[in-house]
Amino acid sequence: MVxxxxxxxxxxxxxxxxxxxxxxKDTIRSVxxxxxxxxxxxxxxxxxxxxxxxxxxxxxxxxxxxxxxxHDLALRFxxxxxxxxxxxxxxxxxxxxxxxxxxSKVFRGERPQKGRFREFYQCDIDVIGIDSLPxxxxxxxxxVIYQVFKxxxxxxxxxxxxxxxxxxxxxxxxxxxxxxxxxxxxxDKLDKIGEENVAKELATFGISEEEIEKIFQLIHIKGxxxxxxxxxxxxxxxxxxxxxxxxxxxxxxxxxxxxGMPDDSFEVDLTIARGLDYYTGTVYETRLDDYPQLGxxxxxxxxDNLTGxxxxxxxxxxxxxxxxxxxxxxxxEAGIISAEQKTMAEVLVIPMSEDEMxxxxxxxxxxxxxxxxxDVYSLSKGMKQKMKYASRLGVPYxxxxxxxxxxxxxxxxxxMQTGE
Amino acid sequence: MVxxxxxxxxxxxxxxxxxxxxxxKDTIRSVxxxxxxxxxxxxxxxxxxxxxxxxxxxxxxxxxxxxxxxHDLALRFxxxxxxxxxxxxxxxxxxxxxxxxxxSKVFRGERPQKGRFREFYQCDIDVIGIDSLPxxxxxxxxxVIYQVFKxxxxxxxxxxxxxxxxxxxxxxxxxxxxxxxxxxxxxDKLDKIGEENVAKELATFGISEEEIEKIFQLIHIKGxxxxxxxxxxxxxxxxxxxxxxxxxxxxxxxxxxxxGMPDDSFEVDLTIARGLDYYTGTVYETRLDDYPQLGxxxxxxxxDNLTGxxxxxxxxxxxxxxxxxxxxxxxxEAGIISAEQKTMAEVLVIPMSEDEMxxxxxxxxxxxxxxxxxDVYSLSKGMKQKMKYASRLGVPYxxxxxxxxxxxxxxxxxxMQTGE
Numbered sequence: 001m002v003x004x005x006x007x008x009x010x011x012x013x014x015x016x017x018x019x020x021x022x023x024x025k026d027t028i029r030s031v032x033x034x035x036x037x038x039x040x041x042x043x044x045x046x047x048x049x050x051x052x053x054x055x056x057x058x059x060x061x062x063x064x065x066x067x068x069x070x071h072d073l074a075l076r077f078x079x080x081x082x083x084x085x086x087x088x089x090x091x092x093x094x095x096x097x098x099x100x101x102x103x104s105k106v107f108r109g110e111r112p113q114k115g116r117f118r119e120f121y122q123c124d125i126d127v128i129g130i131d132s133l134p135x136x137x138x139x140x141x142x143x144v145i146y147q148v149f150k151x152x153x154x155x156x157x158x159x160x161x162x163x164x165x166x167x168x169x170x171x172x173x174x175x176x177x178x179x180x181x182x183x184x185x186x187x188d189k190l191d192k193i194g195e196e197n198v199a200k201e202l203a204t205f206g207i208s209e210e211e212i213e214k215i216f217q218l219i220h221i222k223g224x225x226x227x228x229x230x231x232x233x234x235x236x237x238x239x240x241x242x243x244x245x246x247x248x249x250x251x252x253x254x255x256x257x258x259x260g261m262p263d264d265s266f267e268v269d270l271t272i273a274r275g276l277d278y279y280t281g282t283v284y285e286t287r288l289d290d291y292p293q294l295g296x297x298x299x300x301x302x303x304d305n306l307t308g309x310x311x312x313x314x315x316x317x318x319x320x321x322x323x324x325x326x327x328x329x330x331x332x333e334a335g336i337i338s339a340e341q342k343t344m345a346e347v348l349v350i351p352m353s354e355d356e357m358x359x360x361x362x363x364x365x366x367x368x369x370x371x372x373x374x375d376v377y378s379l380s381k382g383m384k385q386k387m388k389y390a391s392r393l394g395v396p397y398x399x400x401x402x403x404x405x406x407x408x409x410x411x412x413x414x415x416m417q418t419g420e
Numbered sequence: 421m422v423x424x425x426x427x428x429x430x431x432x433x434x435x436x437x438x439x440x441x442x443x444x445k446d447t448i449r450s451v452x453x454x455x456x457x458x459x460x461x462x463x464x465x466x467x468x469x470x471x472x473x474x475x476x477x478x479x480x481x482x483x484x485x486x487x488x489x490x491h492d493l494a495l496r497f498x499x500x501x502x503x504x505x506x507x508x509x510x511x512x513x514x515x516x517x518x519x520x521x522x523x524s525k526v527f528r529g530e531r532p533q534k535g536r537f538r539e540f541y542q543c544d545i546d547v548i549g550i551d552s553l554p555x556x557x558x559x560x561x562x563x564v565i566y567q568v569f570k571x572x573x574x575x576x577x578x579x580x581x582x583x584x585x586x587x588x589x590x591x592x593x594x595x596x597x598x599x600x601x602x603x604x605x606x607x608d609k610l611d612k613i614g615e616e617n618v619a620k621e622l623a624t625f626g627i628s629e630e631e632i633e634k635i636f637q638l639i640h641i642k643g644x645x646x647x648x649x650x651x652x653x654x655x656x657x658x659x660x661x662x663x664x665x666x667x668x669x670x671x672x673x674x675x676x677x678x679x680g681m682p683d684d685s686f687e688v689d690l691t692i693a694r695g696l697d698y699y700t701g702t703v704y705e706t707r708l709d710d711y712p713q714l715g716x717x718x719x720x721x722x723x724d725n726l727t728g729x730x731x732x733x734x735x736x737x738x739x740x741x742x743x744x745x746x747x748x749x750x751x752x753e754a755g756i757i758s759a760e761q762k763t764m765a766e767v768l769v770i771p772m773s774e775d776e777m778x779x780x781x782x783x784x785x786x787x788x789x790x791x792x793x794x795d796v797y798s799l800s801k802g803m804k805q806k807m808k809y810a811s812r813l814g815v816p817y818x819x820x821x822x823x824x825x826x827x828x829x830x831x832x833x834x835x836m837q838t839g840e
Contacts, residue, residue: 002473004509004730006463007491012506014513015458015520022459034788036765036795038435039442043426043539044464044495044525045484053422064465064493066486068529071427073484075464086432089424093434095762095813099795100435105464109488119463134798136781147788258781260789310424342515345456358678361556365680368454368567375456378554379517393515 009110009118011325016339016394021328024152025103028123028322031148032101035140037125040100042082044107048072050085053309062108075107079124080306080319087128088310097129097137103324115333117325126319128306133316135248138282138302139255141320145286145298146261148322154336156289157297159261160269163249163282164301166232167273169242170218179205184273187219195219219271225253228268245281252282280304284320294330298322342394345375347413350386352402359406363399390416429530429538431745436759441748444572445523448543448742451568452521455560457545460520462502464527468492470505473729482528495527499544500726500739507548508730517549517557523744535753537745546739548726553736555668558702558722559675561740565706565718566681568742574756576709577717580689583669583702584721586652587693589662590638599625604693607639615639639691645673648688665701672702700724704740714750718742762814765795767833770806772822779826783819810836 006012013021033039048065051074064075076082079102087098103123110116125144127137142159149157167187171180186201193201195216202212221231233246249268256266274283281302288294300320307315331337347367351360360376367374375395377386390398399411414420426432433441453459468485471494484495496502499522507518523543530536545564547557562579569577591600606621613621615636622632641651653666669688676686694703701722708714720740727735751757767787771780780796787794795815797806810818819831834840 001731002470002729004505005467005470006505006509007465007467007493010463010465012462014510015460018459018461021461033764034791034793036763036768036793038764039438040435041438041441042432043430045427045430045527045539047425047427050422050425064486064488066484068484073427085424085426089426090434095809097799107465119465132799134800136777136796136798139781140796143785254778255781258778258785260782260785309422312421343456344453344458348456357556358674361559361675361678362680365563365678369680371454373454373456375519376556376560378556379552380554389515 007118009116011117011120011329014339016342017332019341019344020337020339021324024328025121025123025324027151028148028324029101029103031144031151032103032123032125034147035099035125035144037099037101037144040083040086040102041104042076042079042086042102044075044105045073046076046082046085048074050310051076051081054081062110064107064109076104077108078106079104079122079321080126083124083126083128083319084306084315085310087315088307088313091311091313097127097133099125099127101125115326115330117329120323120325123322123324124319125321126317128315128317131314131316133302133318135251136255137318138248138252139259141282141300141318142256142266142284143259143261145284145320145322146265149286149298154288154331155291157265158287158289159266159298160272160285160287161249161252161266161282162269162272163245163252164273164279165241165245165248165281166270167245169239169245170235170237173237173239173242174211174214176207176211179207181277183207183215187215187271188273190219190271221270225263225266225268228270229253232268232270248281274299274301278303278306282318288336291334291336294327294334297327297330343375345373345393345395347372347374347397347399348377348390348393348395349374349399349401349411350377350390352383352400354380356401356403356406359409360399360401363401363405363411367399427538429536431537431540431749434759436762437752439761439764440757440759441744444748445541445543445744447571448568448744449521449523451564451571452523452543452545454567455519455545455564457519457521457564460503460506460522461524462496462499462506462522464495464525465493466496466502466505468494470730471496471501474501482530484527484529496524497528498526499524499542499741500546503544503546503548503739504726504735505730507735508727508733511731511733517547517553519545519547521545535746535750537749540743540745543742543744544739545741546737548735548737551734551736553722553738555671556675557738558668558672559679561702561720561738562676562686562704563679563681565704565740565742566685569706569718574708574711574751577685578707578709579686579718580692580705580707581669581672581686581702582689582692583665583672584693584699585661585665585701586669586690587665589659589665590655590657593657593659593662594631594634596627596631599627601697603627603635607635607691608693610639610691641690645683645686645688648690649673652688652690668701694719694721698723698726702738708756711754711756714747714754717747717750763795765793765813765815767792767794767817767819768797768810768813768815769794769819769821769831770797770810772803772820774800776821776823776826779829780819780821783821783825783831787819 106122107119182205279301283301285296286298302318304316306317349360349364351357364374364376397413526542527539602625699721703721705716706718722738724736769780769784771777784794784796817833
């Protein structure tokens, strides 16, 4: 006998939680489709040389990689690399800009910690263009996420956005181009370690007090969205990239409003850099206002050329991702969501005795025919146990079929909550 | 530069086919839920000792198995073993009979042949009981499949059913109990090799001519469902298991009719054995009447004790499975299905010039707000190219936003098929 168990770091749910999880997944998918994103379902297993064409040290360590026959294989660790591979591979068959969503599991063999999973769902949308990609999509991304979180209904949330050109241009203007990576990584820690420590860390990179002061001038810009946009525009920075970034931010905000996003749903935050090296324009983070401890629940940004390892065609893109498994686990833990429904059935048909089993089955068929999700109680047990089962299952309605009902072909529904 | 490609034996679809595939998957899921089956989503990666507790030679060879850190891991090769593990592991948290569906990919590293995949979707339903499981479920399985194939609408189909007790009892009566496996395997080839060859092969197992004649008496029983049931009941076989099997078949047919299955949708076929050793009662196959060459597109049956490797609790079950990836690929190949829709969007909003981009975006937001899946054309191209894009995308409706429309806030829909 083998003890039935799964490996730690893998999420497996009881039915009531699975129903809840699937409902979230369905909501996300329906909004993605509302915006015209096309479905994609790439293989779980890819060839290692293809999947790891770009990958660096950390990824290589985390990946599930194995040999089968003559093939060196690996499980996908995100949905972005397979998308890049797919877009390059099917370049001639796809219509660009290519908008796709993929809701799939990805795999990372890291040490499991609280809230970290080795196998988890990502819900990604990306748009990929050829040579160029209109700025409109930089606004569509947060607009999709706005609709998703509005429908998911976890309370107020804020999508924070910034533009890497603003940051890169600003630091280039300060003559700190070679330190941008260090500076951005340090600024990213602002929420965690505070301003004083950020200043100290910046100094360790040989950045002068005067420069640090200027950096904080940028970081300190606060106010309404329009005030922030005005203040950043008014900064005495002549760098062209910076100016372009500011114009882009303004344009993206304009489109976001046209797309129906209210001002309290988003915020221009000049301190957001998003760690990943490949972001080159707009970047996003999303926070649940009442639960800042969850961190960003949805992030992404624009990248210039993701497919460079697979094709000579220049394919800029923009994407955003919801880490659903982690989000679900955090929301459950924080008590923000909880299972309400333990059964898929809306109606449970219960025959009073075995003589009425046939009538019960017919009744169930009629309910199903009319679009009602229906189950039949079929065990030969006493009435008390039947009712106990119904209540344990948590089914909203039951139908009792006795001699009378079977003879007349009529049924009466009982609401299990009100008892009516 | 790495050539973007995937391993053979893996299905990856272009958007129009993915839309079609997903629609089939959604149909299957909605019918499964209609019958009150609960969703389940087990990990893709399991511990090898758990997953392979029961597995034999062929399975072991096919499995994707690998080491990560201290763990010996494997990808699931079906959805039944993970279900057995899950039911045993969560025995105390589940309500039995436990009805679950799982629509997930499974992995088998076999040599890829036409129509065989190394990674493919299975769409399974199973019901698991404790100690016993009512015969009603033996009728619910084909009833679900009937509704699925009715909705999928590939033309007429027949669900064939049999009962292993009828076969086992019959052969036991003939004193051929020790040859049952050989006989059943041979009978299973009837469609492929014909009666004469079956008789020859049976003879090689030392089965006498007289016995073979009796076997063919069973096999030759034909007619309407009721005629078949009468004829098999009238056979001069006293074996108790045989009698029990006949009674079960009759009862299952009665329930299937009560569940609304018309007589032309199913057929009692006394030659079906289904290869798998673990079936012990009702067994099923499903054929598309107009495409017999596809073989069985949906099979399953009843098993006595699937969880024996994980728990002492006796858990009988019954299940049926649609191999969706294979089915989809066969249907496409045979021209039974073909992609109709290349875009998720129902409406594409096209601004006449960049000046109307804002109005176009507002219009798109309004469409989406009203539940219409909408896309916006955002490239700065000429009108001709815009129309070409719309037609290449195959979007059903377009909305042109010119100066007038932008000023008045009114839009006109154009049906791309009729030109209206």
